[in-house]
Amino acid sequence: MKHRVVVTGLGVVAPNGVGVPVFSEAIQSGTSGIAFHQKLKELGFSCQIGGMPNISEEKIKEYFTDLQLKNFKSDNILYGVIAGMDALKDADISLAGKQGEPLWDLGIIFGSGNSSVEKFRESFYKIDEGNVRRLGSTSVAQTMASSVAAYLGGMSGAGNWVTSNASACATGTEAIVMGYEHIASGKATQMLCGSSNDGGPYVWGGFDAMRILPYQYNNDPTAASRPMDANASGFVPGCGAGALVLESLKSAQERGATIYAEVLGGHVNSGGQRGEGSMTAPNSIAVKRCITESLKQAEIDVSEIDYINGHLTATTKDPLEIRNWCEALYRNGADFPYINSLKGMTGHCLAASGSIEAVSTILQLKDGFLFPNVNCETVHPEIERLISSEKIPKETFKTNLQTVIKASFGFGDVNACIIFRRKS
């Protein structure tokens, strides 16, 4: 028997808002978090803009002790810990006492695209100078692939499955699917699921070198990320973290937790880098199968989907994504669900994108609104041929959504999809 799973906590560290209330306000008002970064200019980047969360020193001290901050150099862990701890607090989950029992029924799946690049960089310099002994005791903890889950595990006392997943830009959505399945199968009652990614030149450099970032907007950063627009010219790099507490419906009801939404099901697959699929391009057959299989897992009909939170990165692949949705759902024109992309405001937060966007999806579901597709001024002609423009909201508006789907696609030709329903 499958256990029903609900969302009982949210946390977010996004370029356009840190903390759920600020983020919620930002997405409703279409506030961009994309800015010019002098450092990128000095280093000769073509794309000198990016989305980066703004976090004060005071805020950092609310989450970390002075000792934890000694020799600390990891935005990846910083973002992940703030989002993760906020989600646990939002779900009203009491942390385990220092000498108490671990929380055996709470697990963590928190993925990242890469581990802390700044800490690695610092370590490489010391090692190359023959100074390996000067690395200190926390170099491993900050650079291991599971660092964010390990930090959150120690802070919370989680005693169930504590791990990290990685599937490039599908990481965040994949973490939610993994956590959902763990609870649905009865192996845990609560799972903190999320993802994080640090940013800056050492993370974004490889993408700049691939010439897939926009270089025309260094003087107009907030206009650069244009999902579904005719002038979309590449994804703006971003970073941050998002987190959701998933919980069995039974546990949530017993303790009287606030229920944001129900998780109906999801799926993760790969296109095998076969056919049109490659390391960097999606195999459309796999994308459609992932969507179809999610609907099957959720036991719902294609007609029940009210809204799609797209992957839609503002590259030339956006029209292909829309076509895949049309074909997988057998819906087009005015019959197509509403669709939007958060990336117009945040840029593409890489591994963090799936979880940040899932938080935005759940906020829209819970509060009954759709956020605007920022910068989608002229819908791409190929997209306009497939779906009605009215399904691509340009202004925020109130509407009651019931069943929604979130998808993320990543390098390596991997896909992840999850379906949420409003809790009545």
Added chain:
Amino acid sequence: MTTEQIYAKLLPIVKTYLPEDVSEEAIAADKDLTGELNINSAHLVDVVLDVEDEFDVEFANADMENLRTLNDAIAIIKQKLNIR
């Protein structure tokens, strides 16, 4: 440099690594850093790096093995600085 002067410089270093539930007043020259003051043993290497910076000395692997208390640290520092 006197023993007291060395101890005074070591005090703030050790304080940094104390767990939250151990007070500063618990620090004494003969206390075992990990066993009695409950400093995470992984942090001993950080204590040594801070001591090296403060006194401009370098601890060998053997020195690390002999380091249990602040008295041990004071003895090693004196030896490195040729203080009797």
